[in-house]
Amino acid sequence: MRWFIAFVFCAPAAVADVVTPTRTLRPGTLITTADLTVQGGVQPGMFDRISDVAGQEARIALYAGRPIPFEGIGPPALINRNQIVAIHFTASGLAISTEGRALERGGIGDRVRIMNLSSRATLFGFVQADGSVKVTQ
Structure with a gap:
């Protein structure tokens, strides 16, 4: 009887930073850097840099601690x-x-x-x- 031992290495899931508001932002609110923070998490379709979000306007209600989706903001x-x-x-x-x-x-x-x-x-x-x-x- 032969024994076969296999080692399987799994790469960890990619963890990317996501931008989240520090407070709830109503639609029409101009977003500043003070309103934003970066948290770790895996979220496709969400912003990962504060510089992409700051200076934009909230198109939908953005809740504190939840990632900001691409369609959630736009130019002022x-x-x-x-x-x-x-x-x-x-x-x-x-x-x-x-x-x-x-x-x-x-x-x-x-x-x-x-x-x-x-x-x-x-x-x-x-x-x-x-x-x-x-x-x-």
Whole structure:
């Protein structure tokens, strides 16, 4: 009778740091470094660096001690609902600029609904860094 002894080595599970709030943050709250801490844990789809989260705005309620998901934060809102904003449209050498009313909040790059004040038509556009909205269609 032959004996066979095998040693199995299992690599430990990868442990990554995750960013968690130190206090509950309501949607719309601007996140600062004082609001954040890093804890150990395995959580895919969560932030692992404070620098990625600080300066962003909470899109959902973020609870103390729970990891922050990627979709839970975004750029700070530049325009608020019912705010009058500049609308710009450019196509085939034609450029139109007018004013509109924002029907949603939005940060840089967010797609928002706006109402053209002249025609009362509802349009969609993307928030620009200067707070204006660029209409694509």
